[in-house]
Amino acid sequence: MARTTGSHSDITGPRVRAAALQLFARHGYAAVSMRQIAREVGVQAGALYNYTPDKQTLLFELMKTHMEELLEASSVRKSIEPLEALDEFTQLHLNFHAERPDEVFIAYMELRNLGPDNFAIIERMRRRYEDQLEAILRAGVEGKVFQVADTKVATMAVIAMLTGVNTWFREGGRLSLEEVGKIYTDMVRNAVGA
Amino acid sequence: MARTTGSHSDITGPRVRAAALQLFARHGYAAVSMRQIAREVGVQAGALYNYTPDKQTLLFELMKTHMEELLEASSVRKSIEPLEALDEFTQLHLNFHAERPDEVFIAYMELRNLGPDNFAIIERMRRRYEDQLEAILRAGVEGKVFQVADTKVATMAVIAMLTGVNTWFREGGRLSLEEVGKIYTDMVRNAVGA
Amino acid sequence: MARTTGSHSDITGPRVRAAALQLFARHGYAAVSMRQIAREVGVQAGALYNYTPDKQTLLFELMKTHMEELLEASSVRKSIEPLEALDEFTQLHLNFHAERPDEVFIAYMELRNLGPDNFAIIERMRRRYEDQLEAILRAGVEGKVFQVADTKVATMAVIAMLTGVNTWFREGGRLSLEEVGKIYTDMVRNAVGA
Amino acid sequence: MARTTGSHSDITGPRVRAAALQLFARHGYAAVSMRQIAREVGVQAGALYNYTPDKQTLLFELMKTHMEELLEASSVRKSIEPLEALDEFTQLHLNFHAERPDEVFIAYMELRNLGPDNFAIIERMRRRYEDQLEAILRAGVEGKVFQVADTKVATMAVIAMLTGVNTWFREGGRLSLEEVGKIYTDMVRNAVGA
DNA sequence: AATGAATGAGTTTTCATTCAT
DNA sequence: AATGAATGAAAACTCATTCAT
Structure with missing residues (x-):
């Protein structure tokens, strides 16, 4: 027809x-x-x-695109001072994730539904994202502006804390994203001893 | 036969x-x-x-038992000073979750596979757990030992940070659970301005 | 215990x-x-x-017992006149069936769930019951008190008509069993040209 | 493939x-x-x-189609005289049912395997069919050409008698459908006192 | 580019029946 | 006489995927 x-x-x-x-x-x-x-x-x-080609690839492409966008958005920063860079990272993470609740949810929940090859690819991208924060923390530790016992652990802790926002934050709720951003900027600074 | x-x-x-x-x-x-x-x-x-009786109930019972044990383990504390209580909460959370990676994973990942009634029951239990931390934070804020802009947000942030440990911590890895505990106790204290 | x-x-x-x-x-x-x-x-x-011994036998025994009781109840009559015998048959059928709606229902509906041997046994008993009515009709035709083109067909027609009562008759409904009995006695007489 | x-x-x-x-x-x-x-x-x-969509609907559609055809076939008659109408009804019922032994069997035996809503729909259709015969009988009683104590009971009795044919009639048996039709036309007339 | 008919393997759940205790 | 744990087969239905059209 x-x-x-x-x-x-x-x-x-x-x-x-x-x-x-x-x-x-x-x-x-x-x-x-x-x-x-x-x-x-x-x-x-x-x-x-x-x-x-199949359902699995559909999932994988969704996750890959999401991670690519995250990496692209986060790697623009040719960071200056560690503290400023940390604040920038916090803001970027919160904004980026708040705008894409579905993508974020999938990226965390559906990892085990990827085949091993696809899983490895996504994991590598996630690692690259984490590395950016760790680089900032390391620079801050070296410059004595952060006090952190273990930069790897601190990286994971900060990212978990930030990503956790997605489980409860809703646009139009009690707090605006801007307010949440301020609160987390402070908590993150504190957590790394800035 | x-x-x-x-x-x-x-x-x-x-x-x-x-x-x-x-x-x-x-x-x-x-x-x-x-x-x-x-x-x-x-x-x-x-x-x-x-x-x-069915697969769904099997999942629900697993989650319910887990939450009951968590609530029982965490509610023993007839907390003394907010700071001590916070440290105790941190340790308890880390130990309890480190001992039960499977239960924890399920409790977070499979919520949406619960029917609405079962979901409500588990959610209520989780809320009760969060309330314990929030009570500690509130006491600390009143006693001026913590500096927290929003106790609800801080509660979520701390729990996310702590639970995030389960995504990477492995017994026998680079760090012992005790070492991780020390690091997180510090980071949590810092995060809430103690 | x-x-x-x-x-x-x-x-x-x-x-x-x-x-x-x-x-x-x-x-x-x-x-x-x-x-x-x-x-x-x-x-x-x-x-x-x-x-x-099994579910099938349970069904069979139920049906066999029912048919045995029906045959016993109906064969007592060493009938006198065909017309009187016909009325008696009508009354007996109605009363017997009205008292045992469950047995009757099963005896009609579950025939095909019998194994071939069990089916044959029950069928033979049912045939024997029909034969009793046919004998009455034949006697009446010979005695010129009934006018029936085909006694076998008339037998089936009368039994179908009578058994049909079970699909709608309820104790305590608009009509008593006695009233129904009178109506059917008349209709059956008429149907066989008495 | x-x-x-x-x-x-x-x-x-x-x-x-x-x-x-x-x-x-x-x-x-x-x-x-x-x-x-x-x-x-x-x-x-x-x-x-x-x-x-499912097995139950398959059954229901079979029964609904059957009842629709029955109602369509039977409602064409814009009946003239009650006696003629009665004969016509008898013939139509016998022919229609003789042509569709499977449909008829199912329509009687599988009612209880319908869900409540589907059951109600089929029951309503069956009631409409019965009403057509009852209307004929009532007209005949009013016109004094039938003698019937209770038109509802007579309706059920006649339909049971006619439908019973399906339990034994087989094309190519001892009697042709035409012969059976003649016999039943007479028996039905007699039964309602015509 | 899309349909609609079909496959074959899979799903959860139920069932009659057995049997050690 | 009864239990309760188990089997093995089967049920209705769903699913990802294929392909002629």
């Missing part, structure tokens, strides 16, 4: 990813069927395979 | 829960089949239903 | 049959599980096998 | 219904598995769910 001229591929593809993102975040990768995704897009299940 | 031999009543039940715990933690609730659990126990799938 | 002295076998057996009767009638043989029957009796499923 | 070859869309649907009809009639709804139906159709079990 005839369709409005022009290809749908450049419109359906993003819609597939958007639907998968939302559904995976809400119900979990394993609990979402290709048919559910297709229904959300307004298409039959078979059509999804024009946009992804 | 009925079964290999001998009655296994009081031995199979715990083994079912143990197998479910391990498998759910490793692969995720949705990705684990009743058959897999049964195989691990050394029994046919049907036999599991002598020990749980 | 100890039980009140004395055997339960002479009490549990009838209770098993009663429970099976009621449940088979309500939900159908195939839809009733041995566990359901056991629950109704207040016993574990395994205990049922002290009273029946 | 997808399937043997060629699209079967508009051919498989009817074949599913036909297979279900025959199997339900022969063995009973509860005793027939979706796999059996699928095997009869020559398809895997999963494919059936392209044609029915």
Whole structure:
């Protein structure tokens, strides 16, 4: 049957990813069927395979894109002073994660649904992100502006603390993102003895 | 024939829960089949239903038991000074969670696989746990020994920081649990301005 | 564990049959599980096998007992006149069936759940019952008190008509069983041209 | 690979219904598995769910279609004289039911396997059919051409008598359907005192 | 690019039955 | 006589994926 001229591929593809993102975040990768995704897009299940070779790759691409954007956003900083760099990192992490709750949720929850190769790729990217914070902490320790017993541990602690915001922060709640940002900037500084 | 031999009543039940715990933690609730659990126990799938009415209840009981133990372990403290109480909370949290990585993982990851009623029950228990830390922080703020802009936010931040340990800490790794405990006790104190 | 002295076998057996009767009638043989029957009796499923070799035999015994009672009740009549005999048959059929709605229902609905041998046995008994009415009709035709084109067909028609009462008659409804009996006595007479 | 070859869309649907009809009639709804139906159709079990949302709906649709056809066939008659109408009803019932032994069997035997809503719908249709006969009988009583103590009871009795034919009549047996029709026309007339 | 029919393997759960105790 | 643990087979239904059209 005839369709409005022009290809749908450049419109359906993003819609597939958007639907998968939302559904995976809400119900979990394993609990979402290709048919559910297709229904959300307004298409039959078979059509999804024009946009992804399989369900697993769909998940992987979502996570990879997210990590790429995170790395790109975070690596712009050609950091100056450690303290300023730390504050900047805090703000960037909070803003970036607050804007992408679904992506963040998936990136943490669905790691074990990746095949080993895909898992390794995502893990490597996450490590690279952590390394950026650790570099800041190390610089601060060397410059005696931070007091930290173990920079690796402190890195993990700070990131966990920051990412935890996503479990409770909601736009329009008691606190604005700006207020939360101020509170965390202080807590992070304190935590690393700045 | 009925079964290999001998009655296994009081031995199979715990083994079912143990197998479910391990498998759910490793692969995720949705990705684990009743058959897999049964195989691990050394029994046919049907036999599991002598020990749980269904898969969902099996998950729920695991989480409920975990939260009950957490609440019991943490509520013994008839806290003295806020600072001492905070240190005690930090240690207890780290030790308790380090001993039960599977339970902790499940308690965080599988919330969305609970039915609404079961979810509400677990959420209430988690809230009660958070309230204990918040009470300590509030007492410390009143007594001017802590400096915290928002006790609720600080509560979430500290718990996220502490629970994050489970994502990387491994017994026998670079640091002992005791060393980690010291580092975190300091970082937590700092974070709340003690 | 100890039980009140004395055997339960002479009490549990009838209770098993009663429970099976009621449940088979309500939900159908195939839809009733041995566990359901056991629950109704207040016993574990395994205990049922002290009273029946299997589920199929339980059904068969229920039907056989019913047919035996029907044949016994109906064959007492060493009938006199055909018309009187016909009225007597009508009354007996209505009363007997009205008193045993569950047995009647099962005897009609569950025939196909019998194994071939059991089926043959029950069918033979049913045939014997029909033969009694046909004998009456034949006598009436010979005696010119009935006008019936085909006694076999008339037999089936009359029995169908009478048994149909069970689909709608309820004790305590608009009509008493006695009233229904009068109406059917007339209709049956008419139908066979008496 | 997808399937043997060629699209079967508009051919498989009817074949599913036909297979279900025959199997339900022969063995009973509860005793027939979706796999059996699928095997009869020559398809895997999963494919059936392209044609029915579930087994229960398959049964319901079979019964609904049957009742719709019955109502359509029977309501054409804009009856003239009660006696003529009665004869016509008798003939129509016998012919219609003789042509559809499987549908009739299911419509009577599987009522209790319908969910409550579906049951109510079918019951309402059956009631409408009965009402047509009762209207004829009432007209006949008013016009003094029938003698009937209770039109509702007579309606049930006549329909039971007629439907009973399906339990024994077989095309090619001792009597033709036409002969049976004549016999029943007489018996029905007699039964209602015409 | 999309459909719709189909597969084959899988899911959770239920079942009749057995049997050591 | 009864329990309770277990089996092995089967049930209804779902799923990711394929492919002719």
